[in-house]
Amino acid sequence: MFIKDYLEAFSVYPYLLDFSNQTYGQWYKIFNKHSSALIQAPYKNLQKFDSEYRDFSEFPTYRTPSGTAKETISIYTGTKNSEHPAVNTIHSVKGKDFEGVMVVSSQRNTGSGHWKQWIESDGEAKRIGYVASTRAKYSLIWAVPTLKKGEKIIIESYGFKAIEIKDDNLGEGKTYTESEDEA
Structure with a gap:
């Protein structure tokens, strides 16, 4: 349920799913701006099963892997890995x-x-x-x-x-x- 809710949360921010002509640095900047909100709403359904209190209001800042900030995001469209199930909306x-x-x-x-x-x-x-x-x-x-x-x-x-x-x-x-x- 959490994964479904988390993936659906991305639909609120469609620009996080648009990788065209975007650098990794640009994408990470947008993701960091919304990362807390992306996890807070989906976590509400999962929270009742969690034995620990978790505060997602302050999320860590994610950084691009070293040397990739100015690289344009490339989209891999090769064959799907059939060993792992697909999770879709x-x-x-x-x-x-x-x-x-x-x-x-x-x-x-x-x-x-x-x-x-x-x-x-x-x-x-x-x-x-x-x-x-x-x-x-x-x-x-x-x-x-x-x-x-x-x-x-x-x-x-x-x-x-x-x-x-x-x-x-x-x-x-x-x-x-x-x-x-x-x-």
Whole structure:
């Protein structure tokens, strides 16, 4: 969840994602200006699971690697490393497909990031759920908060199978679902 929220925070600052004709020094200067804000909002959802208090209001200043400040950023467009999973936002995967996709639901049933909104709403949330869920060629997993009995029935009516995963760190079960096709 944190990674998704962190990546989405970059959409608030689109110039951090525009590397065209920009030097490393210019980019680092812009990033340092917004680095605290980029992590504060996404961390709010993660904070309840953290045993330590963390203050991100003052973030360290990042420096360019030695000798690169005046170099123009080069964008590598070679082959993707298939050993590591890609982490994307909904907006970045439109029109693409993947062997397997895990769609992570938000914890609370508010906004467009919760699994119930993907199937029950008629607006933006349904579109987001559709785009996210139709990117998988073979394997689709919905990672959702722990399900109540009625919610499990709803999920299973869409062809998913609920599987409870114990999180030893939290001492409670977390549920994710996978489509019946992959089981």
